[in-house]
Amino acid sequence: MEKVDGRVKMDMGMLNRRSVCTLWLLVSILIIGVPGCGLIQRDRTPEEVFSLALSGIAGKETLSFEGEAGLRRENSGLFENQFKFEGKLENHDRLTLQTRLPGEVTAVGTGIHTTAVNNNGQPSGFSASFERKQGQWMALSAQHEPLRGSLSRFNPIAQLEKIDGMHKTIQSEYGSGRRTRTLRIELAPEDAKTWAVTQLNDEMNAIRAEYMHKAATVKGARKEKLEKDLEKVWAQGETTMQQMMEKANVQTVYHLTVDRKSSLPLRLSSESQVSYTDNNRKSNKEALVTDVNFKSYQ
Numbered sequence: 001m002e003k004v005d006g007r008v009k010m011d012m013g014m015l016n017r018r019s020v021c022t023l024w025l026l027v028s029i030l031i032i033g034v035p036g037c038g039l040i041q042r043d044r045t046p047e048e049v050f051s052l053a054l055s056g057i058a059g060k061e062t063l064s065f066e067g068e069a070g071l072r073r074e075n076s077g078l079f080e081n082q083f084k085f086e087g088k089l090e091n092h093d094r095l096t097l098q099t100r101l102p103g104e105v106t107a108v109g110t111g112i113h114t115t116a117v118n119n120n121g122q123p124s125g126f127s128a129s130f131e132r133k134q135g136q137w138m139a140l141s142a143q144h145e146p147l148r149g150s151l152s153r154f155n156p157i158a159q160l161e162k163i164d165g166m167h168k169t170i171q172s173e174y175g176s177g178r179r180t181r182t183l184r185i186e187l188a189p190e191d192a193k194t195w196a197v198t199q200l201n202d203e204m205n206a207i208r209a210e211y212m213h214k215a216a217t218v219k220g221a222r223k224e225k226l227e228k229d230l231e232k233v234w235a236q237g238e239t240t241m242q243q244m245m246e247k248a249n250v251q252t253v254y255h256l257t258v259d260r261k262s263s264l265p266l267r268l269s270s271e272s273q274v275s276y277t278d279n280n281r282k283s284n285k286e287a288l289v290t291d292v293n294f295k296s297y298q
Helices: 002-033 046-058 148-154 156-164 189-215 221-246
Strands: 063-073 079-090 094-100 127-133 136-139 168-172 180-187 249-259 265-277 283-295
Touching: 046 156, 046 168, 046 180, 046 249, 046 265, 079 148, 094 148, 127 148, 148 156, 148 189, 156 249, 156 265, 180 189, 189 221, 189 249, 189 265, 221 265
Parallel strands: none
Antiparallel strands: 063 079, 063 283, 079 094, 094 127, 127 136, 168 180, 180 249, 249 265, 265 283
């Protein structure tokens, strides 16, 4: 009788274990089948998150953004040449950028720079339009217009597209919220340096075109002399820049915040730090810092 009871207990134990295993199997199937459940689903890699963010913004017809930028020099927490800017994308490939100049010198205590006030007393600045053609953003404004070359580097869509083709490391940042995910993107030093030199050349070419256009409006013998002087200054400036950048070190880091649900970029900030030695053999370090917030996706 005791043997029979032992067998019954053993059979019941095996049955209970099977029931538990079956229950866990059913629970696992239910969890996996529930849309959006994050207990079992594999979390996307940082590279996948970046790729989805780029694809998401590339598919939008319209969007807008606001940002600010400033230059910070070594051993100084203060920003120089700080300004705000905003942009709007329309018809998928048409972008307009507008700057607002800094308020270092105030106009009647308003905090607005005196040179940045139009006839109506409203904040003013510069604007430039760009169009994407065959994957490249081309400026639509005339070559001699102020800040045409400088504004191109503040196009966050173009920056994301450029980052995509560079060597880089992408890591997830700790502390991201439940609704967002933040990526840290560091460009390979050589790629960061090449990109920085390209941007500087574009800006110098734009400045040259602007001043040569002004010189062309001068009449008489002064015109030829002015053009020669400008060409001399330009050549010297270009040589100096090339010499400094040849041995410069560039470190560029981006932080991209992405909406977990839509995979669309919400914020893109960056710091591009350049360490170089000037003509006086003095070591210098400068950093261009930008911060952009995206909105109004359609």
